[in-house]
Amino acid sequence: MKLWKSWVIASKDFSVFRKKKSIIYSVIIIPLLMSIILPFIISSSGLKSGSITIGEFTALLNAFSFFFVILAASLTTVIASYSLLGEKVEKSIEPLLATPTTDEEILLGKSFAAFLPPIASIYVGLVIFMVLIDKLTYSSLGYFYYPNWNIAIIILLVAPLAAILSVELGVILSSRVNDVRAAQQLGQLVIIPFFGIYILGEIGYISLGINSMLLISAMLLVIDVILFYISTITFRREEIITKWK
């Protein structure tokens, strides 16, 4: 396994993404908007006026930070389907497979390409989010709410694991679907369970605290491992050349 080859493939994809306005918009603008809009919703939520309690307030914040997990899952499917289906639609996968590069190196390169831009953008968004929240709430709380363990688990475990899930789903979808749009729309279904968790957290049915985050991470890890096996089976040169139509 030559990691540098995967990196060459990922870098090529980054150059292609740079020419695609829709990708730049969705990957950069959406997390940025979230990181600004969410803190202002919170600041107008009435913590200062005392109409909600600190407990309600932290539940709200935890739910909002989970929003970035949804973004990680959703943005990554957009990029993953583009990165793989783009090769399929433009028929560039055949000359690519003809180079002395292994299937694993190509799959890893494609995964880097789909994983890194959304996760980087979400990290930047999360930093802005944390700074704004701290600025807006320090006077009422008397301490800096962020960073805390909850968001650390989101940054280090939940968001990356959710993005990996989307990459793998993108790989599997690309082998079955022929159209970038269709794959992106199907891929968006991945956010349904995450959205469900978010809603349950928002209405206070479950807590989105540290324990739930660890539990969600563990579940994601199991799903990721299973999907990894399925995706490596679909990503074999013979399959790609003969079945990806």
Added chain:
Amino acid sequence: MIDVENLTKKFDDVTAVDGVTFHVDEGEVFGFLGPNGAGKTTTVRMLSCLISKTSGDARIAGYDIDNTADSLKIRKIIGLVPDNVGLYEELSAYKNLDFYGKLYECNKTQRKENIEHFLRMLGLWDKRDVAAGAFSKGMKQKIAIARALIHEPKILFLDEPTVNLDPESSKMVREFILELKKENKTIFLNTHNLDEAQKICDKIGILNTKLMATGSPKELEESVWGSKTVIQLEQVNEMILDALDKLSLNSIINDDNKLTIDVVNPEKENPAIVAAIVRAGGHVQYVTELSPTLEDVYLKFVR
């Protein structure tokens, strides 16, 4: 250089390539001729280690296509121009080639020199920074050829490289292939253009799932029938036909005072035929040789 023995590929219940055997020597241009669905692309894909064989054997420069370690070595020494060019349309011609240069493990100088060399050779150096999506089909095909050559492979596989090209671009691609032959590259060319095969191939294989015939264009032509002599007379009459009958020739066709005669040994038989006609009072206007074309060969094997 390319040794194929009984190579077979089945897709579920469809046999795409059936027990094909042939050899291509170093520096040879081998043309694979066949109708749509004959298995040309499938063969090239097996030989370039993109799909696996079902049975049989194939070696490229001694490496086994069925061995995983060998397959990487094979892919390093071959170049492939697939039937779909598959360029990255958003990237410039230069970036497309540079990307492949990296994957083929060429160092920086090698990439720089070879990209410039081939783009100049193909007349596209001035357009190196233009996005590939903006190129015409012919230009894209040329870039695809340059892409397959970036790592200076010993063997080049081309899958219908002139399909969709105008006559001038086709000619340029053909001349380019002959140029590569001078550099002693082994070239495997899939085509259904008979004229093209005749012009540039040293050896031709006619494929229709099975390999129907192989040989040089000349050998193949001669294998269809011997030779025919065509004699144009002012007037054909019974006396002339009677005289020819006595020579016990295989077949004589008379069409508008033009006699087409099957001959086994034209150098010996032609003088006797002409002498007989003259003695019978015929006026000979033209005597020509009619030889089978590659088209006759192709149609004989493919129909």
